[in-house]
Amino acid sequence: MxxxxxxxxxxxxxxxxxxxxxxxxxxxxxxxxxxxxxxxxxxxxxxxxxxxxxxxxxxxxxxxxxxxxxxxxxxxxxxxxxxxxxxxxxxxxxxxxxxxxxxxxxPYLADVARLESAWARAHHAAEAVALTPAALDALAPPDRQAATIVAHPSVGLVASDHPVVSIWLAHRRDGDPQPPAAWVGEAALVVRPEAEVRVHRLTPGAHALAAALLAGASVAAATAAAKAADESCDADAALADLVQFGAVTGFTSADPADRRL
Amino acid sequence: MISTPTASGSPIVTLPAVAGVGLNPAHVAEILAGGTPVGFFEVLAENYMGAGGPPHRRLTAIRERFPLSVHGVGLSIGGAEPLDRDHLARLACLVARYQPAAVSEHLGWSSHDGRHLGEPLPLPYTEETLARVVERVDEVQTALGRPILLENPASYLRFAASTIPEVDFLAAVAERSGCGLLLDVANLDVSATNLGFDAAAAIDAFPMRHVGEIHLAGRFETVDEAGQPLFVAAHDGPVPESVWSLWERALARSGPIPTVIEWDAELPGWTIVAAEAARAERRLAALRRARGTADAAA
Structure with missing residues (x-):
């Protein structure tokens, strides 16, 4: 043979x-x-x-x-x-x-696996320097509304009908996990701006904003998406949080000329 | 750090002839905090092929303090199919980034029909497979821009199709491709038991002039369905005495050679693994001194 x-x-x-x-x-x-x-x-x-x-x-x-x-x-x-x-x-x-x-x-097992997959991708993602909040502050309001983001290469989003972040946190270490305080859906932003992976809970509005921005929408369009998901959402604060978390490495204009802001 | 005499065996590694350890992430914090040092570390290449993140930060910190050996497990050099160019490019990128003192891979295959099959698998030793392995090693060495070491496998069975003894096969690969060899003494002892050959005679026949690095490891001992001994290269415990004495026998022929303790499963605390390396280092230091004396007399 x-x-x-x-x-x-x-x-x-x-x-x-x-x-x-x-x-x-x-x-x-x-x-x-x-x-x-x-x-x-x-x-x-x-x-x-x-x-x-x-x-x-x-x-x-x-x-x-x-x-x-x-x-x-x-x-x-x-x-x-x-x-x-x-x-x-x-x-x-x-x-x-x-x-x-x-x-x-x-029923929440698949979503926990989804969060862990996002964590693993963030863990091994390329290094990049995240913007500081000052970079956001420096954007004049009209520019800000027209801007799209360049996401940090480690960013991932996970949304679940279950309290996926609470479950994941409770079982990260051996021990006696406590049940989540409330059985409500949770969304997570996973990001590794420096050495360690961070997992942040997002409100439904903040999640809608982040999902739209990651899909390439302008801040104005993402703000509309956030308001549609949750009328009471403070989209400006949610955007500031994304920058604060280290999820953004740059802003570009949604303008067809695609000038770098 | 220990002063660093160069390896006496193959000229193609720049590792010092000291004792090192296969690095486990679980031990890194203690090692970097100044826990018992060893002469160098060896890492599994595939664990550091992500784009960035904590693994690279760890490896960078280790590389700043210790000589490094990169040990690949996924190239499938003995496979019937062409090398995975993407994987070879990843290995070349890792080697270019960390400039390790040694790069090694396995005599085996792990990919078939677009699937990765895990641990390297055995191949029959024939003129045809020999020519193929030489060609692949050449391709790898060209891509990396440096020679590699090829490791002898742990065998559990043999192929009826084989026509060349393993030791002759390895020597021929080294001679034709210019690669060096990584003598895994633990694998050789496991193979000798499993296939029923004399391990000491195999050490005596091993082409030590090509050996640039040695592996030592623990094993799991069981029997097959006929009651014959079946040893598994599990890397799950201390180095058995039979492996230590075969190592001594090899070094008596070659002089000191960089030696790695591999302990991957049932992992104990760092001090236990470091103590195994210290045992190897004591012997290597004595051999280095003896060689230094002989060199001075010559």
Whole structure:
């Protein structure tokens, strides 16, 4: 058998644990190979499951080791990594969990995974210098209304019908988590302006503003979106918060000339 | 820091012939706070291939204080498919950024049909796979602009198709591609047990002139379904005595060589890992002194 066929058979049996080991393998003194081949299967799964656990420690704590291992195994089968860059693998986990029947009794699990994915992306995102509040203050009101933002490369937004930030915070460390004070939906802005990832709760209006700005809307349009989500929203304050959090690295004009402000 | 004599084995690494440790993020704070130092650190390349963030800040701080070895696990040099150019570019970027004293990868494959399969897997040793590995190593070395070290795998089984002994295969790769070798003594001992060959004889036959770095690690010991011993390179405990004595045997042939303690699972506190490195360092220091005396006499 040529080497590429040997490798194809090896890979197929590695992935499909129902298959016997491929032909052409020999154990010690010509002995059996099933347990020896199983070492390779176990090493693959342990490595991939370990990578998911590094990315999703709170999901792992919420469901427990045995459940996490079984769930991760199903995820590996459905979404095997294409690249050896495992630190970037797992963005499909939230959607997978949303469809995963065994965890349907934990309806907030997918959103916790979404928050952890955003956290992981922020953790590994490129460095960039965030604007200070003074840069916002320096914008004259007409310029400010026409401005669009350049987001910090680490920024992510997560919105949930569940108190996802409270749940995540309560389970970040081992211990005895307290239930959220109120079971209301929460939205989070995830950002890493300096060394550490920060997670900020956003009001519905502030979330609408941030989502519109991240999608490229002008401050004026984003303000309208914020008011539509929550009439009482102070959009100016919400924008100032975004700058304060380090989520903005620049303002550009929404003007077609696209001049840098 | 220890004074830094250069490695005696391969001329293609600039690591000092001292004891180092495979870096675990859990230990970094204690190391940077001045906990028991070691001679150098080795990092898994793939853990530092993000664009930025705390991993790079940690690695920068480590690199400012210690010599560095970058150890890749994902290039799939023994694979049947072309190298992943994106991954090779990421490795080249990491190497250019940190200018490590050594760069190593595995004799194995980990990608097939667009999938990453995790830990490096074994390949049959034939003239065809030898030519392919030499070509791939050459491609990697060209992309990095420097030679690499290639590590011997831990074997659990063998291929009926193999026609070349592993030690001859490794020596031929080194000679044809100009790469050096990373002798994982723990892998060699695991393979000897699992395949039923004499580990001491394998050390005696190993092409030490190409060895630029050595790995030592713990292992998990079990048996297969026929009751035959089955050792797993789990890196989950102290270095077994059989591995220490094989290491001594290798160094008796080569003189001192930079040696890494790998401890990745069931991770203990930093002082326990550092104590393993200290044991290796005591022996390496004695060998360096002996060599210094011999050099002075010559």
């Amino acid at each position: 040529p080497p590429h066929e040997i490798q194809a058979a090896f890979a197929a049996a590695l992935i499909d644990t129902e298959r016997p080991p491929p032909e052409g393998l020999i154990g010690r003194d010509g002995g059996p190979v099933a347990r020896r081949f199983a070492v390779h299967r176990a090493a693959r799964l342990a490595g991939l499951i370990g990578a998911l656990e590094v990315r999703h420690p709170v999901v792992a704590r919420l469901v427990g080791d045995a459940f996490f291992t079984a769930m991760a195994q199903a995820f590996v089968a459905a979404h095997p990594p294409a690249s050896p860059l495992l630190l970037a693998w797992g963005d499909d986990l939230p959607a997978f969990l949303g469809r995963f029947r065994p965890s349907a009794r934990i």
